[in-house]
Amino acid sequence: MKTSTRAVLGIALAAVVLVAAAFWLGRGGDSAGRTVLRMRIWDASFVPVYRDSLAAFERVNPDVRVEVTVVPWASYPQKLRLDVSGGTADDLFWTNAFEDYADAGRLIPIDGSIGDAAGWDASAVAQYTRGGRLWAVPQFVDGGTAVFYNRDLLAAAGVDPGEVGSARWGSGDGDEFTGLLRRLAAVAPYAYNAGGDFQSLELPYLGSAGGRFQDGERFVFDEPPGVVAFSYLRGLIAQGLAPSAADTNGSGDFAKTAFLQGKMALFQSGTFNLAQIAEQARFGWGVAMLPSGPAGRVSTNNAIGVAGNAATRHPDAVRRVLAWLGSAAGNRFVGENGTTVPAVLADQPIYREYWSRKGIDVRPFFDVLTGPRIASGGGPGFPAALKAIEPILAEMFLGRTPVPDALHRARAAAERAAHP
Structure with missing residues (x-):
């Protein structure tokens, strides 16, 4: 084979690989014609929880499918930073340190069309508020220590x-x-x-x-x-x-x-x-x-929120998912099996009732929060x-x-x- 022929074939093959990679990273639909979104978390134990919640979402939003991916916490912050800066981050992702992303315009602001902040745990809302705007939908709170x-x-x-x-x-x-x-x-x-x-x-x-x-x-x-x-x-x-x-x-x-x-x-x-x-x-x-x-x-009361990637190719679908995850119907799943305390106030009794049926008194985690608290820190x-x-x-x-x-x-x- 001539050198020029090999060069042309090499360029063509490289082009195919690049196109395939671009399609994979930016894929927007599945074989059923649905918009496919990716949501990144760091705790594999929440996969069944989100699978159930998102299945309920998809029943009323049949045009959208959400895939949950897990990146272990040990590498999560660094990988997320690299992916956000490189434009390859998931459409939605867990965050507990969001300020740099918010300041750089990398997040979708959470407004009234997504959810009513009055219905979420006040400490979680305060944690994810910066510059007078909310930058993540609260998902769950840890309660006190x-x-x-x-x-x-x-x-x-x-x-x-x-x-x-x-x-x-x-x-x-x-x-x-x-x-x-x-x-x-x-x-x-x-x-x-x-x-x-x-x-x-x-x-x-x-x-x-x-x-x-x-x-x-x-x-x-x-x-x-x-x-x-x-x-x-x-x-x-x-x-x-x-x-x-x-x-x-x-x-x-x-x-x-x-x-x-x-x-x-x-x-x-x-x-x-x-x-x-x-x-x-x-x-x-x-x-x-x-x-x-x-x-x-x-004590302190840390919260985890889910943020929308401002670079997503499907902002409308992302906003619908955020609205669902911040609703009483969507957030209740994190409390049903005692996994953690839902950030939606209307759902928090579900968590307490679960452990009460198990004969476990969880009041110390909440009673401590009636007193003074220490902020868990933040900022760029x-x-x-x-x-x-x-x-x-x-x-x-x-x-x-x-x-x-x-x-x-x-x-x-x-x-x-x-x-x-």
């Missing part, structure tokens, strides 16, 4: 479950919680899960010490209340009342696994772990309120800031860096990452 306890280990230590929720942490005579943990440490390998868990531990302790993570978009967690909060957590690890940071720094599931194995007496976490604990725990357990700190009992560059903070705090929890120094370094790293 509470403490799962192992009834058998508490009984062995002579600890009444009521003591867990009434205990206070602090310094000197005001530190009832450490004393309680010492009693539990006598009967369990681990008394508690103190360590580097941003939502379930760091934020509640920071808030109950009277501190804040951010002031506007400026990081302030290294102020004196932050030193008090992180010093307390580090102290629990140093006293052997919690797993070594060498175990927990590298595994976000180490503490949960220890609790499920009956090796940990108290596990502080949120509703996002409730279903797994209910399914896998082979011992009696319950849920108690958070311990109170110098500034009281403080927030994911990069958290990533910059993590290794510095990991060294602090290992005891290699004094708490004040580590917090100052972490704050400076967060500012550089968020505002390069």
Whole structure:
């Protein structure tokens, strides 16, 4: 074959590949003539939930089909950023850090034609509002943070479950919680899960010490209340009342696994772990309120929203899906099997009723939210800031860096990452 002939064939083949790739990435319909949309999430356990919800949507919108794709959380933020900037992102996608996309005009604004914000959880609406506009349809909220306890280990230590929720942490005579943990440490390998868990531990302790993570978009967690909060957590690890940071720094599931194995007496976490604990725990357990700190009992309430890609080829269909997912009829599916708390207010009783039928009292996750809350943070560059903070705090929890120094370094790293 002549060189020129091979060149022509090569160009033709390359053109076919490019056309096929373009068709695949931008495909708009299926064999039935329906518009096909892609929706990206990071938790595979929600696939059946969305499959049921979207099947109901498709019955009244037969011209649209929605495919759910899963990108694991470990690579989700980075991949989404690359895909959005490259124009290959899905038509809809979960988000919990949306500010950069909103500021760059990458998201479809959520207006009254999509849903009524008054019908959604107020904290979720506030979380996804920027510049006076809403940028994602709230899907579910975590509720507040509470403490799962192992009834058998508490009984062995002579600890009444009521003591867990009434205990206070602090310094000197005001530190009832450490004393309680010492009693539990006598009967369990681990008394508690103190360590580097941003939502379930760091934020509640920071808030109950009277501190804040951010002031506007400026990081302030290294102020004196932050030193008090992180010093307390580090102290629990140093006293052997919690797993070594060498175990927990590298595994976000180490503490949960220890609790499920009956090796940990108290596990502080949120509703996002409730279903797994209910399914896998082979011992009696319950849920108690958070311990109170110098500034009281403080929690946060994070939400997950679904955003519409402004670059979609099918904006009308995307808006219809967003409207469905934000409606009582579409959102109820996330609460029906106790998966999580629906963001639609009218659907939230479904979640509580599910767990009530199971004999599980979930009130501590909600009662804590009647008090003060600490904001979970946000703003442009927030994911990069958290990533910059993590290794510095990991060294602090290992005891290699004094708490004040580590917090100052972490704050400076967060500012550089968020505002390069």
